[in-house]
Amino acid sequence: MTLKKYVLKNLWLQVVISLVIGLFVGLAFGDDVGMGMENDNLNLFTSYLSIPASIFLSLIHMIIVPLIFSSIVIAITSLGTTEKMKTLGLGVGTYFVISTVIAISVAVVLASVIAPGNLLDISALQESYDLSDDEVKIKEGFSLEDIPNAVANIIPKNPISSYLEGQMLSILIFAMIIGMSMLVLPRESVKPLLDILEAVQKITIHILMFSMKIVPFAVFGLIVGMVSKVGIGSMIGMGAYMGTVVLGLGVILMVYLLILKFVAKRSVLATFSKMRNPQSLAFSTGSSMATMPVTLKTAEDDLKIDKRVSKFVIPFGTTVNMDGTALYQVMAVFFLAQLFSIELSIVSIIVIIITSLLASIGTPAIPGAGVVVLSTILVTVGIPPVGIILLISVDRILDMTRTMVNVTGDLTASCVFDRITRKQLSS
Ligand code: ASP
Numbered sequence: 025m026t027l028k029k030y031v032l033k034n035l036w037l038q039v040v041i042s043l044v045i046g047l048f049v050g051l052a053f054g055d056d057v058g059m060g061m062e063n064d065n066l067n068l069f070t071s072y073l074s075i076p077a078s079i080f081l082s083l084i085h086m087i088i089v090p091l092i093f094s095s096i097v098i099a100i101t102s103l104g105t106t107e108k109m110k111t112l113g114l115g116v117g118t119y120f121v122i123s124t125v126i127a128i129s130v131a132v133v134l135a136s137v138i139a140p141g142n143l144l145d146i147s148a149l150q151e152s153y154d155l156s157d158d159e160v161k162i163k164e165g166f167s168l169e170d171i172p173n174a175v176a177n178i179i180p181k182n183p184i185s186s187y188l189e190g191q192m193l194s195i196l197i198f199a200m201i202i203g204m205s206m207l208v209l210p211r212e213s214v215k216p217l218l219d220i221l222e223a224v225q226k227i228t229i230h231i232l233m234f235s236m237k238i239v240p241f242a243v244f245g246l247i248v249g250m251v252s253k254v255g256i257g258s259m260i261g262m263g264a265y266m267g268t269v270v271l272g273l274g275v276i277l278m279v280y281l282l283i284l285k286f287v288a289k290r291s292v293l294a295t296f297s298k299m300r301n302p303q304s305l306a307f308s309t310g311s312s313m314a315t316m317p318v319t320l321k322t323a324e325d326d327l328k329i330d331k332r333v334s335k336f337v338i339p340f341g342t343t344v345n346m347d348g349t350a351l352y353q354v355m356a357v358f359f360l361a362q363l364f365s366i367e368l369s370i371v372s373i374i375v376i377i378i379t380s381l382l383a384s385i386g387t388p389a390i391p392g393a394g395v396v397v398l399s400t401i402l403v404t405v406g407i408p409p410v411g412i413i414l415l416i417s418v419d420r421i422l423d424m425t426r427t428m429v430n431v432t433g434d435l436t437a438s439c440v441f442d443r444i445t446r447k448q449l450s451s
């Protein structure tokens with residue numbers, strides 16, 4: 025394959041290239057080392073460069089609710105049809121929720137202690153995108169008085185108005201209620217809606233993949249704007265943010281080691297070394313879905329998981345169990361909140377935890393989806409979605425790492441349920 029073809033085929037590479045070119049172009053126009061373009065001209069120039077970012081964000085806005093809604097309903101209904109599978113499904117579902125909550129807690133602690141967002145100068149982003157002061161003003165988090173109201177409003181009285189008002193948490197809860205009801209009803213009676221939702225999911229993923237083609241241009245525009253106005257120093261905080269995410273993902277891997285040793289009762293090193301194939305494939309493709317056939321093969325052939333367990337846990341886990349993604353999304357929200365000086369109260373942190381738990385379930389297992397779905401959580405706490413473009417510029421390496429963690433989580437879960445259900449299933 026020629027270099028040109030390789031670049032055209034790999035979106036992440038295009039993003040990295042536009043990031044690098046953006047840095048140079050930004051430096052050339054800025055007054056740190058470059059020509060120091062006059063402010064008015066620079067503003068006009070960067071406002072044109074921000075067009076792709078605005079288009080991308082509008083497209084995401086357009087599809088995010090149907091995408092997450094259909095993904096959550098489909099994931100819940102895939103819990104199983106036979107009675108035996110329903111019991112196993114409930115156990116596995118509970119395990120997935122617990123492991124995701126652990127991942128989210130790790131994220132909350134690390135992101136609050138390290139606070140990478142305080143290292144990056146917000147004025148860069150504010151100037152580049154002409155965010156009105158209103159959008160970036162210090163927003164008060166929820167207060168104790170808000171709790172009764174918040175709890176009452178969490179169940180949407182009118183799902184359509186929740187949708188119109190962008191109340192993401194209510195929409196996610198609505199999806200959960202619909203999914204659970206569809207799960208208990210006879211399959212034939214819910215099949216028509218399930219078919220429609222599957223079509224909706226396919227269409228929205230298609231639009232998402234198509235919109236992603238704009239990302240290299242969006243990143244270029246954002247980086248040129250930031251670097252030309254504030255200088256290369258504006259990028260330093262990004263390194264700290266990436267380091268914090270990778271550290272958090274490392275902590276989750278350690279948790280998996282403990283689960284393998286104490287819950288699944290397996291030799292940790294031997295088990296982990298058998299996971300190498302799907303782990304490296306997940307790392308290189310950035311997609312748990314694309315890795316799934318290998319994950320399944322490794323579970324059955326190398327880890328000797330009972331096929332009845334692996335055939336359920338791996339596909340189900342691939343769609344709903346994304347500990348790496350949940351950790352990443354929470355860290356990214358904290359990072360952007362710190363960046364935009366949005367104070368997060370305990371109640372808003374709880375809202376973030378619940379939203380990201382559901383958002384990670386609704387994240388499709390494809391490259392870069394985690395950062396797009398992040399917009400759901402951002403809307404909930406009032407963070408300007410333009411921050412997403414900043415995160416996408418350095419997302420590839422984080423996507424690769426969190427996908428590897430997601431896949432490792434599914435394999436760890438199958439080891440746990442292999443041990444727990446081996447006897448039950450054979451009885
Ligand atoms: N790429 C991830 C996966 O497939 C999802 C994400 O973007 O977080 O597991």
